[in-house]
Amino acid sequence: MAFFEQRKNGWRAQIRRKGMPSISRTFDLLADAQVWAREVERELQRGNAAVLRDDAGKTTLAQVAERYAVTVLPGKRAHSGKTYLQAAASRFGPLFLSAIRAVDVAAWRDELLAEGLSAQSVIHHLNALSGLFSFAEKELSITLPVGNPVRGIRKPAKPRGRDRRLTAGELDYLLRAARAARARIGGLPQVITLAVESSMRLGELLGLEWSRVDLARRTAHLVDTKNGESRTVALSSAAVAALQSLPLRIDGRVFGWAASDSFEKTWTRCKASARKLYEADCTAQGVKPDPAFLADLRFHDLRHEATSRLFEKGLGVMEVASMTGHKSLSMLKRYTHIEAEKLAQKLG
Structure with missing residues (x-):
């Protein structure tokens, strides 16, 4: 039975049961005390005597x-x-x-x-x-x-999924800038190419090891993935060519960046260089630069681009999921933004 008593420091609720130790707690509001008492009595009715030990209070x-x-x-x-x-x-x-x-x-x-x-x-x-x-x-x-x-409690509303895809010329300028920085940063063009061709996440790319890459079978096995499950990704001809152009590292890793944070600095510099190349070409051609060109592009957007391209190539949902690692269609849909013009061409 529950007993309630108002004290200077709030409302004291006490539960007493014959043959069992009593348990009590003090709350600011009577309503909170009553809710707690009901929950404790409900657990006791279920035969959960452990509730009287008050482990949560210790x-x-x-x-x-x-x-x-x-x-x-x-x-x-x-x-x-x-x-x-x-x-x-x-x-x-x-x-x-x-x-x-x-x-x-x-x-x-x-x-x-x-x-x-x-x-x-x-x-x-x-x-x-x-x-x-x-x-x-x-x-x-x-x-x-x-x-x-x-x-x-109420959780904040989730933001809308990004639908950013590469616009015409953005990938070309990114690769130009990456190749120009190749003397200082080896592997930058290749990691960008693999992201667009394979839909792998940045962490998965940076964690690649040569022992898990089979160029003959055109596959890469990923062990450390976001959803905790391993998967094997098929490699396109462009992805294989990018990997073949890389020198072998002594530590067995494909890329040298230790973590995503260190790569992000490289990515930011690459985007800035690509933008400068684009603006220089616009000036030479007497064209006004598009302010949106590369402006809000994130590296993860390359995964959006890769996933959409897989669908546009005609791959089925399960085939794309085996590449991206998504477990449900609802999750996969967030990353799939097929251009309406290309869909119209398929409709005839």
């Missing part, structure tokens, strides 16, 4: 994060969720699980948005925190009296 989020990092993270990609997990632990680490409320999580969400983080990044942060609570429930058998607090 375990901090930092302790859960520490266990999670040891048992779960090693099976994930190094960058997958690690940053978001650390941010969640930094914000709520000292607090007991039972002390973290939905209103606290909502306040953190608003703080992240105010700091300028994108909606998608904030969603990743919230998912990481939610994952810790789920881990505590399922793996550590810790009963959360009011459930996972992250599930009760």
